[in-house]
Amino acid sequence: MSKADDIFISMCSDIIENGTTTEGQKVRPHWEDGTPAYTIKKFGVCNRYDLREEFPALTLRRTALKSAMDEILWIYQKKSNNINDLHSHIWDEWADESGSIGKAYGYQVGQVSHYPDGDYDQMDRVLKDLRENPYSRRIITNLYTFADLSEMNLYPCAYNVIYNVTQDPNEEKPTLNLLLVQRSQDILAANNWNVCQYAILLMMVAQVSDMIPGELVHMISDAHIYDRHVDIIKDLIGREKHPAPTVRLNPEVKNFYDFTTDDLIVEGYEHGPQVKNIPIAI
Template identity: 30%
Template sequence: MLRHPEHQYLDIIRHLLEKGDKRIDRTGVGTLSMFGAMMRFDLSDGTFPVYSTKKVFWKTAVKEMLWFLTGQTNIQSLLRENVRIWTDWPLATYRKATGTQISQEEFEAKILADDDFARQWGDLGPVYGKQWRRWLGADGKEYDQVADVIETLRKNPSSRRMLFHAWNVPELGQMALHPCHMTYQFYAANLNGEGQPRLSLMVNQRSCDIGLGNPFNICQQAALLAMVAQQVDMVPGELIWVGGDTHLYLDHQHLAETVLEREPRPFPKLRLTRRPASIDDYRIEDFEVTGYDPYPAIEAPVAV
């Protein structure tokens, strides 16, 4: 019997608990850390790698990916989709700048109700979407890396240059959070064989919060692979994830210990219900996920 692919995730967690390097991190929370990890997920049969050992809110993760693809950097549009995962950073900035201890709910309400307030306090700086779709070059021109990758996949799918990344050195200081999942590289196979070509994606992540971040990352990266494959008339192959500083926050140890007690359940399946005109036209309603039967969610704090 084949080993469930989620055991790759659980093996990393077990290694961190048993052998992780205890260290103080940027947030002050502290982590158990390791350097260098890899997981591979075969998506060729429609598998959607949404972890089962704790409930993952996959729609929220996919909505975040769709937001990245718009090139937007303000949380207002995310909040309109009921996605709150980026609020912590601008909220912390607002509290520090104004000296007020406004609640997250009040802050989000003001962002939604007041466009001027949102422009002033809701922007995250030139984070992922800006770099992916509107990279500002030294020549003063903007570059759409995602569109370039899709164009290359259509015209020269054996290229070794099909990637986009977000580590724009001159703009790092303006970002609310430096890019964690930095490089997305695509690889097309079976270009001369029978049947459809297979598209794989490798993501290099310099920093990975294994408890809260990674379950979202894997899910949304699989969604991106499905979208790009559909746009270029290929089928998904493998999602390959590579982690640099892969860490478990010290206040997430209860989460880690709980998921290790649970036996993974079958991954769900993903079907795209339509083929949009371009990568820019996908909506959350286009993602049909069936067979997801996770264990209950586990609450854990976000380190800012």
């Protein structure tokens, strides 16, 4: 059965059974009817997924993998902060009349900095360092720029990616690992979405760097379940589990900027019914 299911079930059970509540506290999020959106939360959750074993998609319900990839391309490949460059509507709530979400996400990836060996934005620097200096401990992207926070329509949630290369003596190629740091996460709405997104990002970057995609380590500072999601979560984690799907990329793509969602190949994805009409706190 899918190991991602087991991790998700364990995490959700721990939050519900051992988490603390924000009920009665001053909170920013609210429901569409204006009611405060309280949570049960755990601080400092860390989950590990090894892509050499299987792709970490939930089977308890379906994760829209191509849509997840589309958003990750929007941020790290297109370096866009405009929802008109995105096929899904998940950012519509935070966009202005022009479609911009402010100086957030892709905008930050695209900011160019000067180095002794040239000028590079964040993603181009990652790709260069993995080609030329793969064992560097400084291969990082960071979207949480304090000087620009006041001009972001939403502060970044998943904001920090650290790439790290290891070499197993029994492997012909080095392994690329990725650590994702997230300040806050709505577990029901976004957990496996983010996990699958960054697993796909790891796979893409590994492929164009001629490496093996290895571990995805996901660190969440504030892992929370909203009050109106608790019963949905309880039902979800009680469902039947299935084997993980096979997920791979078109091996012909050698340039990070050539990937499209058509290059994501998903096979054997068995899953439970979709959870519909999830209330989203804003």
